[in-house]
Amino acid sequence: MVLANSTTNTNLNSFITWVNQYCAENHRADAIPDIDGRPWRLMTSQFRRTLAWFIARRPGGTIAGALQYRHQSIQMFEGH
Numbered sequence: 001m002v003l004a005n006s007t008t009n010t011n012l013n014s015f016i017t018w019v020n021q022y023c024a025e026n027h028r029a030d031a032i033p034d035i036d037g038r039p040w041r042l043m044t045s046q047f048r049r050t051l052a053w054f055i056a057r058r059p060g061g062t063i064a065g066a067l068q069y070r071h072q073s074i075q076m077f078e079g080h
Contacts, residue, residue: 005044008044009041009042009043009044012042012043012044012047013039013041013042016032016039016040016042017039019031019032020032020039
């Protein structure tokens with residue numbers, strides 16, 4: 001089953017809430033910070049670009065990213 005973007009966005013933001021609650025309960029300083037005093041509202045497009053950025057910067061990540069995102073060529077993935 002494929003989720004709609006709105007459902008995925010809701011799930012991503014629920015995950016942010018969970019991460020921040022976990023960090024607060026376990027006295028961790030690496031919670032996801034608020035933006036202008038409000039919780040960050042993550043969107044699927046932001047998440048996809050961020051994930052691609054981190055994949056590309058790992059050893060062998062450009063090739064892995066190109067395969068994962070099924071791009072025709074590595075140069076297309078490097079544009080992320």
